[in-house]
Amino acid sequence: LIVLALLLAGCRLDMRDQPRLEPFEASAFFANDASARPLVADTVARGQLHTDTHLYEGRVNGQVAESFPFTVTQQILERGQERYDIFCTPCHGATGAGDGVIIDYGMRAPPSFHDPDLAAEPPGYYFTIITNGTRIMPSYAARIPPEDRWAIIAYIRALQLSQHVNADELPADELPKLEGQ
Incomplete structure (x- = not known):
């Protein structure tokens, strides 16, 4: 009981009850009656200094990037497919042919990938x-992080390759799946 x-004697609410x-x-403290100070010019939030133009802008030495900023793995393709299904399929369709559901609602068909x-x-x-x-097409900069944009692009490349591949370019274990089609 003494303990x-x-x-409990050490539990005080002083910090919770402080003026803030x-x-x-x-606030009358500052001349402009605001409680917060404006940001200093050129302020960058912690972790938001995006100096990698390849990853964050899709450019290398000022030119449109010809490559991906990271190695494309199976995990990246799966993430790209997931993001594509959410953000791209309604307009571009499941295969990227530009035949999404928006056409049913009278909108113009987007280009086929x-x-x-x-x-x-x-x-x-x-x-x-x-x-x-x-x-x-609206900007998706605020909705899709740069890494996911690249994953979507990797998936689009996979869709492009999947549509017109020659049977002799497929692995031998995939050929039986084509029989009867």
């Missing part, structure tokens, strides 16, 4: 389009 009394200002609350001109574009081109949007 409990000593422990809520964010954006008016299998169009030869579009398929010839480098990965950095797709990164720029996903980031900034184009025509009626």
Whole structure:
């Protein structure tokens, strides 16, 4: 009982009850009546200094990136498929042919990823389009992190390769799956 009394004597709510200002609350302390100070020019939040232009902008030496900023693995492709299904399928369709459900609602069909001109574009081109949007496609910069944008692009490349592959380019264990099709 004495130990409990000593422990409870040390529990005070002083820090909880201290005077403080809520964010954006008016205050007479500063000349502009604000409770918070404006950020210093060129302030960068911790962990947000994105100096890797390949990863964060899709550019290498100022040019559209011709490669991925990391090695594409099975895990990256699976993440890309998951993100593609969420963000891209409604417009571009499950196979990337531009036949998503938006067409049923009277919207113009987006381009097919299998169009030869579009398929010839480098990965950095797709990164720029996903980031900034184009025509009626909105920007996804605020919705899809850069790493996921690259994963989606890797999955788009896999879709492009999957549509027009020659049977002799397939592994021998995959050929029986084609019989009867």
